[in-house]
Amino acid sequence: MASIAVRYLRLLCLLHVTAACCVAQTAAPTATAYKIDRDILYRDEQDLTDAARERCRLDVYYPVDEEGFATVVWFHGGGLTSGNRFIPEALKEKGFAIVAANYRLHPQVNSPVYIEDAAAAVAWTMKNISQYGGSPKRVIVSGHSAGGFLTCMVGLDKQYLAAHGIDANSLAGLAPYSAQVITHFTVRDERGIAREQPVIDNMAPLYHIRKDAPPLLLITGDRELELLGRYEENAYLWRMMQVIGHPCTELRELEGFNHGEMPEPAHPLLVKFVRSLQH
Numbered sequence: 001m002a003s004i005a006v007r008y009l010r011l012l013c014l015l016h017v018t019a020a021c022c023v024a025q026t027a028a029p030t031a032t033a034y035k036i037d038r039d040i041l042y043r044d045e046q047d048l049t050d051a052a053r054e055r056c057r058l059d060v061y062y063p064v065d066e067e068g069f070a071t072v073v074w075f076h077g078g079g080l081t082s083g084n085r086f087i088p089e090a091l092k093e094k095g096f097a098i099v100a101a102n103y104r105l106h107p108q109v110n111s112p113v114y115i116e117d118a119a120a121a122v123a124w125t126m127k128n129i130s131q132y133g134g135s136p137k138r139v140i141v142s143g144h145s146a147g148g149f150l151t152c153m154v155g156l157d158k159q160y161l162a163a164h165g166i167d168a169n170s171l172a173g174l175a176p177y178s179a180q181v182i183t184h185f186t187v188r189d190e191r192g193i194a195r196e197q198p199v200i201d202n203m204a205p206l207y208h209i210r211k212d213a214p215p216l217l218l219i220t221g222d223r224e225l226e227l228l229g230r231y232e233e234n235a236y237l238w239r240m241m242q243v244i245g246h247p248c249t250e251l252r253e254l255e256g257f258n259h260g261e262m263p264e265p266a267h268p269l270l271v272k273f274v275r276s277l278q279h
Helices: 002-027 050-055 113-132 146-156 185-190 230-243 263-276
Strands: 034-041 057-063 069-075 097-101 134-144 173-177 216-221 249-254
Touching: 057 069, 057 113, 069 113, 069 146, 069 263, 097 113, 113 134, 113 146, 134 146, 134 263, 146 173, 173 263, 216 230, 216 263, 230 249, 249 263
Parallel strands: 069 097, 069 134, 134 173, 173 216, 216 249
Antiparallel strands: 034 057, 057 097
């Protein structure tokens, strides 16, 4: 009887291992290779300054041998005065491309030059991503802090993309992280206005609310931990987009995370947003 029991247990173990192998073989996804092309100049004007040639560059991270994928144009933060392009690790290998772009900074330039640079980077992406296999109809603009401000300005104030022959409404979506949606404090610094003095003029995303704007995902950190008024600014933008009848504006507050910490928990929300716009 003991011998039979031992053989029975061995058979169960063999069946368990075989089944596990079969499941693993069935469930394992086909790996997608990714490639990155670096340091591409995205402005082609004949009279570019040396500063523009240095800063107006981007990297393209994309899935190889794929077609029709979405693309996130990502703008770094830094208060419009510092920072460099990078590709967030949490956004890699998610089935879409990422275009990380630099732009010129204050005090090297003043407004609206950094917005014009951001628009040129987005326009370059929409005109060239098909060469990598991506769809120009699935371009989402995103970024953290100053990058979120640029995201909103490029997507809501149509003049900047119009300068490149592109309708901002052809963007698939906008996903600013912790964006300043009143006039940015660096713009106010340029004008000698205190950072605590709120201004809403044509350099404020709030000034350009539109019912026909692309889908908009607003993400901020905890209202008690964020930079001064940042959550409330975004909440006001969310409310006004509701008032004018915009069909797709969402607001997410990441409780427990301050301004610098909030990008990591925000990235999965961006991934979900991108995937929801792919169909």
